[in-house]
Amino acid sequence: MSYILCKTKRSEIPFYIENISVNIYSIEELCFYLYHNIYLLDETILNERLCYWLRDELGMDVLARRMMQLLDQEASVSAVILPAFKEIHYLSHEEFRMFSVRLNQFESQPRVTKQKIKGDYLFGHEKYMNAVKVYRTCLSMQGKDITGSQFTGSVYHNMGCAYARLLQMDEAKECFRKAWEYLSTHSVLRSYLTAVYMAGDEKEMDEEAAKVGVEDKTLAELKQKIEETRDSLWQTHSGERYAGILEYKKQGKKKEYEEEMDRFLAELTDGYHRNTGF
Structure with missing residues (x-):
């Protein structure tokens, strides 16, 4: 998936970000992700794998070496990602300053x-x-x-x-x-x-x-609301499938219930990936 118009090289092999199931193909897309997902910037993303991808897939040897050095020095998150922003002038000085403030506020939390x-x-x-x-x-x-x-x-x-x-x-x-x-x-x-x-x-x-x-009245009202919601869900294909899986559970068929539930969730996940392209 491409977020913005790319002016630099796009890689054939993407950098996969597992947290939100996104493939990154360019330095522009990487900067977009870093800027808009500050709460996910940790060692699962800022690591050697990212540096190797920058070097091997985008040919950005200098940037990769610089970020690797900062990681080895255990520098702050903002310090590690600053070279990437500078590489393509993604942010103005003021924009990066404000971004750093937000990031540092987050990093200062327990x-x-x-x-x-x-x-x-x-x-x-x-x-x-x-x-x-x-x-x-x-x-x-x-x-x-x-x-x-x-x-x-x-x-x-x-x-x-x-x-x-x-x-x-x-x-x-x-x-x-x-x-x-x-x-x-x-x-x-x-x-x-x-x-x-x-x-x-x-x-x-x-x-x-x-x-x-x-109170009985409160409980009855809650049940009614639940039933109204559940009735609408059961009328969908997924709802009918889930109702069938619940029957295994009611019958004490634990193995069948767990196997069918795993398949069901896998199908829902596959459907999500198909619909979003992630």
């Missing part, structure tokens, strides 16, 4: 906070599985970086939302349950009860609602 911001960014760009991976990394850092219950709860909640978008309702339910333990807000409770219901367990939903004192 590591665990930067991970959550990265996960939220991926979620916003519909990269749900990658977002889940980042959220899990974020939670694994809790012991090293001290955070409050509100922060932890928000990570669990957002991870639950990512799982829900992937139609993995059991995982979503567990995440929302943990979020409820930390946050105990009405919106999180609604997310949890919705996930329980969408996972096909109305009895459990009633039991959980009773534990926290949800």
Whole structure:
């Protein structure tokens, strides 16, 4: 995919950025990505592989050597990417100054906070599985970086939302349950009860609602809203396929359920790639 009109050499072999499934073919496209995705600028992108690609595919030996030196010196992110911008005069001095301010503000955040911001960014760009991976990394850092219950709860909640978008309702339910333990807000409770219901367990939903004192009227209204949403989803091809997969789960056929769910998610992913070109 080409973002802007390229004035320099385009490579035959692209530089693949896994986080958002993008192929980069030119220095212009690389600069565009660096400028617009500051929350994803880490060692998964700024590494030796990028330098080798610049050298071998674009013939930019001097730029590649300079960026490699900066990486070896463990220079700041802004320092590492500045030579790329300068190479094609991508930004004016003032534009780069403002960009550096934004980047430095992000870099000054605690590591665990930067991970959550990265996960939220991926979620916003519909990269749900990658977002889940980042959220899990974020939670694994809790012991090293001290955070409050509100922060932890928000990570669990957002991870639950990512799982829900992937139609993995059991995982979503567990995440929302943990979020409820930390946050105990009405919106999180609604997310949890919705996930329980969408996972096909109305009895459990009633039991959980009773534990926290949800009124019958409120519970009935929530169920109605869920049913209206689910009915519209079931009428689609994907919805009908998912309903069939759930039958394996209800019948206790764990192996068949997991195999069909993996195939289903793979098909959804392939469809996304076909539709976007990524």
